[in-house]
Amino acid sequence: xxxxxxxxxxxxIIVAALxxxxxxxxxxxxxxxxxxxxxxxxxxxxxxxxxxxxxxxxKQLIEIDMPGKIIPLPYEYHAKI
Amino acid sequence: xxxTVVKGLQSEIYVPITPPPVWTPATKPLNEMVIAIATAAxxxxxxxKRFNLAGDTSFRTIPGDIPSKELMVSHGGYDNxxxxxxxxxxxxxxxLRELVEEGxxxxxxxxxxxxxxxxxxxxxxxxxxxxxxxxxxxxxxxDGVVITxx
Numbered sequence: 001x002x003x004x005x006x007x008x009x010x011x012x013i014i015v016a017a018l019x020x021x022x023x024x025x026x027x028x029x030x031x032x033x034x035x036x037x038x039x040x041x042x043x044x045x046x047x048x049x050x051x052x053x054x055x056x057x058x059k060q061l062i063e064i065d066m067p068g069k070i071i072p073l074p075y076e077y078h079a080k081i
Numbered sequence: 082x083x084x085t086v087v088k089g090l091q092s093e094i095y096v097p098i099t100p101p102p103v104w105t106p107a108t109k110p111l112n113e114m115v116i117a118i119a120t121a122a123x124x125x126x127x128x129x130k131r132f133n134l135a136g137d138t139s140f141r142t143i144p145g146d147i148p149s150k151e152l153m154v155s156h157g158g159y160d161n162x163x164x165x166x167x168x169x170x171x172x173x174x175x176x177l178r179e180l181v182e183e184g185x186x187x188x189x190x191x192x193x194x195x196x197x198x199x200x201x202x203x204x205x206x207x208x209x210x211x212x213x214x215x216x217x218x219x220x221x222x223x224d225g226v227v228i229t230x231x
Contacts, residue, residue, distance in 0.1 A: 001196070001198070001210070001211050001214065001230075002119075002228050003100070003103045003211070004207070004211025004212050005211070005228075006104065006105050007215065008212070009219065010105060010215070010226055011106065011107040011225050011226075012226040013225075013226075013227055014231055015228070016231040019231075022231045024097050025099070025100070025231070026101070026103070027231075028102065028103055037160070038159045038160050038161060038163050038170065039164070039171070040122075040171055040230070041169060041170055041229060043163075043170075044163045044164075044166040044170050045166065050169050050170070053173075054176045054227070057227055058116070058185070058227065061107055061227070062107045062111060066104075067102035068102060079160070079162075079163060
């Protein structure tokens with residue numbers, strides 16, 4: 001999906017819980033906070049964390065200078081299961 | 082002597098192949114960009130048709146001004162409990178609006194995209210669903226897309 005949008009001429013970035021999968025699939029840009037699948041943008045109702053992840057991801061949309069880079073983000077959330 | 086004894090020999094074991102790179106440079110500063118969200122998390126309007134949890138290559142458009150409480154998830158491939166508590170976990174539309182208020186980005190796109198990722202008919206996603214979503218976003222004049230999934 002990301003590749004299709006990128007091919008159409010729009011820069012894209014994915015926030016991933018599983019960065020190795022993203023690498024394998026040829027993503028052009030990726031950020032990777034420490035999060036579980038299903039909460040890629042952070043803990044539910046944690047506005048500060050979600051906004052931080054979104055802002056840092058948007059910054060990397062501009063800053064990543066070559067395809068395939070995955071930037072770890074300093075946020076951590078573990079689902080209580 | 083050449084080290085290659087048999088030319089064109091291939092492994093019998095299927096291995097994933099990473100496709101060649103794709104790249105569109107970002108040419109505008111963030112505060113001049115219209116941003117859309119595309120999510121593989123199965124997000125859609127509560128009033129919309131649910132995804133077929135056994136596999137679904139369709140997608141739903143989500144208006145940029147929709148209140149987040151009118152959204153829901155149908156996706157059979159991950160634990161939905163966090164996203165059921167707060168849709169922003171996978172579809173950060175409220176956070177995106179706050180970033181417009183802060184002047185961090187220019188605007189929220191008029192339409193966003195929800196689909197059910199995690200495999201299924203990959204060929205249909207690559208050849209049909211993906212290009213169709215890309216066409217909608219391009220026609221809307223979107224400058225950048227944040228994707229969640231994976």
